[in-house]
Amino acid sequence: MKTRALIMLLALAASSPAHAYLKLGALVDGAVVDVTWRGPVRYFISDRGTSGVSTTQLRDAVARAAATWSAVESANVEFAYLGLTSAVPDEIDGRATIGFMDRPDLEQVLGATSFLIDITNGDIVEADIFFNTQFQWSVSATGTPGRVDLESVALHELGHLLGLSHSALGEAELQASGNRVVTATGAVMFPIATSSGTIAERVLHADDIAGISDLYPASSAISDTGAIFGRVTKNGQGVLGAHVTAFDPERGVLISNFTLNPQGEFVIARLPPGPYVLRVEPLDDASPDSFFSVPIDANFRVTYAPRMVVAPQGGSSRSIEIQVAPK
Amino acid sequence: MSRSLIVAALLTIGFPDAARAQVAAGQVTINGGLSWAGGYGIGESSAQLRTNAPGATPPPFTLFDVDSQIGATLGGEVRVGVAVARRFTVEGGAVFARPRLSFNISGDPEAGTQELEGESLQHFLFDAAVLWQLPMERHPRWRSFAVAGGGYLRQLHQDRTLVESGQVYYFGGGARYWLRGRPTSARSIGVRGDVRLNLRLQGIDFDDDVRVYPTLSLLMFLAL
Numbered sequence: 001m002k003t004r005a006l007i008m009l010l011a012l013a014a015s016s017p018a019h020a021y022l023k024l025g026a027l028v029d030g031a032v033v034d035v036t037w038r039g040p041v042r043y044f045i046s047d048r049g050t051s052g053v054s055t056t057q058l059r060d061a062v063a064r065a066a067a068t069w070s071a072v073e074s075a076n077v078e079f080a081y082l083g084l085t086s087a088v089p090d091e092i093d094g095r096a097t098i099g100f101m102d103r104p105d106l107e108q109v110l111g112a113t114s115f116l117i118d119i120t121n122g123d124i125v126e127a128d129i130f131f132n133t134q135f136q137w138s139v140s141a142t143g144t145p146g147r148v149d150l151e152s153v154a155l156h157e158l159g160h161l162l163g164l165s166h167s168a169l170g171e172a173e174l175q176a177s178g179n180r181v182v183t184a185t186g187a188v189m190f191p192i193a194t195s196s197g198t199i200a201e202r203v204l205h206a207d208d209i210a211g212i213s214d215l216y217p218a219s220s221a222i223s224d225t226g227a228i229f230g231r232v233t234k235n236g237q238g239v240l241g242a243h244v245t246a247f248d249p250e251r252g253v254l255i256s257n258f259t260l261n262p263q264g265e266f267v268i269a270r271l272p273p274g275p276y277v278l279r280v281e282p283l284d285d286a287s288p289d290s291f292f293s294v295p296i297d298a299n300f301r302v303t304y305a306p307r308m309v310v311a312p313q314g315g316s317s318r319s320i321e322i323q324v325a326p327k
Numbered sequence: 328m329s330r331s332l333i334v335a336a337l338l339t340i341g342f343p344d345a346a347r348a349q350v351a352a353g354q355v356t357i358n359g360g361l362s363w364a365g366g367y368g369i370g371e372s373s374a375q376l377r378t379n380a381p382g383a384t385p386p387p388f389t390l391f392d393v394d395s396q397i398g399a400t401l402g403g404e405v406r407v408g409v410a411v412a413r414r415f416t417v418e419g420g421a422v423f424a425r426p427r428l429s430f431n432i433s434g435d436p437e438a439g440t441q442e443l444e445g446e447s448l449q450h451f452l453f454d455a456a457v458l459w460q461l462p463m464e465r466h467p468r469w470r471s472f473a474v475a476g477g478g479y480l481r482q483l484h485q486d487r488t489l490v491e492s493g494q495v496y497y498f499g500g501g502a503r504y505w506l507r508g509r510p511t512s513a514r515s516i517g518v519r520g521d522v523r524l525n526l527r528l529q530g531i532d533f534d535d536d537v538r539v540y541p542t543l544s545l546l547m548f549l550a551l
Binding site for chain 2: 181247
């Protein structure tokens with residue numbers, strides 16, 4: 001199993017709670033701001049295919065993945081394909097370029113997204129995506145055994161390109177080799193790829209939809225959704241890096257975020273209104289490096305909030321404290 | 328005038344309709360008291376992830392299961408009835424209660440089974456009903472009846488932060504006992520007990536199934 005890429009330029013690990021979902025952030029005048037595009041994402045496709053995938057098939061797979069993000073009703077996401085280019089993805093040229101690259105040095109990386117960010121306001125100036133030709137790719141509608149589904153990985157990388165970071169909503173097992181094998185995911189933005197031949201990750205989860213709706217909210221997303229906020233503590237102290245998952249029993253959806261500061265505060269926003277069960281777990285199903293650039297606390301037991309919490313429509317819940325115990 | 332005649336005269340003044348043979352159409356009855364509602368489940372749900380299996384629809388991985396219940400509760404009830412015929416009364420009523428919504432967590436290999444504290448809901452029911460007084464009049468102070476009706480349900484979560492609405496339909500029966508006056512009296516006081524079977528549609532529910540629960544009411548009434 002190969003891991004998906006870390007983002008090449010990370011301004012992650014916000015020092016104050018980001019308002020919902022784990023997003024990329026940039027430090028602007030001492031404050032963390034979301035990293036986003038202004039206006040449509042105008043992109044080029046690099047004019048190079050790979051084994052089993054032509055340039056046209058690459059263009060179409062990326063277009064399908066882009067359409068999946070654009071179809072989220074509660075978000076204003078727009079892509080514009082500008083044409084083929086001879087440029088390669090990692091060139092700093094002020095243009096968003098998506099294409100194949102041969103990166104034998106990144107033997108466990110299927111693809112990666114790099115950014116050029118205006119640090120005066122957090123705007124994305126340029127973002128490129130490459131897919132590693134060290135892997136066998138597939139654009140088959142039903143998937144191809146032994147090959148990685150290009151559309152699924154493009155969907156994940158486009159999530160990064162839009163400003164989303166990784167979600168920890170998934171289950172993985174650590175093997176003796178040191179690799180992690182994913183057993184289940186609850187977000188396209190989970191950092192570990194599913195197995196080759198799988199095409200299920202062409203579909204966004206509720207967690208992805210909440211994240212993108214928080215970054216690019218449609219007017220309906222602001223008025224029709226709610227937020228839950230609170231604090232995770234251990235022995236009276238805040239816990240940094242605790243993974244907090246909100247479960248809506250009525251809709252069966254899972255949406256998560258992290259405690260993002262030393263006080264252990266968290267916010268989960270863009271939730272469909274309703275009562276939620278909150279579950280707190282340590283970040284032990286993926287490498288913490290995929291999420292945080294600072295040390296986090298993973299020494300505590302899985303704990304549920306003592307009561308369910310309501311995300312009110314157009315507002316926020318009362319703060320809830322969830323006390324966890326050491327393992 | 329003898330003492331017994333004086334008492335009889337006072338009663339006649341106080342309850343001028345006592346001598347009538349039947350309830351006049353238009354008679355208004357005001358009821359108020361306590362209502363107990365039984366608890367019921369509002370659905371089971373599983374927190375599921377998508378497994379790493381080939382195909383477009385791989386089988387799910389269950390992170391944990393949630394079983395939800397609304398607990399039994401005691402509330403307040405008021406009803407106003409208007410007699411439309413000798414044996415038929417049309418009623419409007421309102422019930423307020425604070426039932427507890429609770430959750431049981433199971434199937435989580437990392438946390439074990441546990442019951443969450445839950446929350447106290449605000450539950451309002453506004454209903455209309457038809458009450459039929461049964462043609463069994465063996466005791467001068469007792470009258471039994473059958474009742475059926477339906478209403479609008481409004482349930483509010485924590486601090487009224489979320490409103491969910493639905494409908495309740497019910498049928499049942501009960502009895503009234505006159506403490507003062509008689510069933511045919513225009514001004515009388517008594518107690519009333521109802522047993523109903525309720526069918527609840529929508530409201531706070533995680534499966535949107537029809538829920539069935541019993542209610543018992545004990546009310547004082549004043550017939551005007």
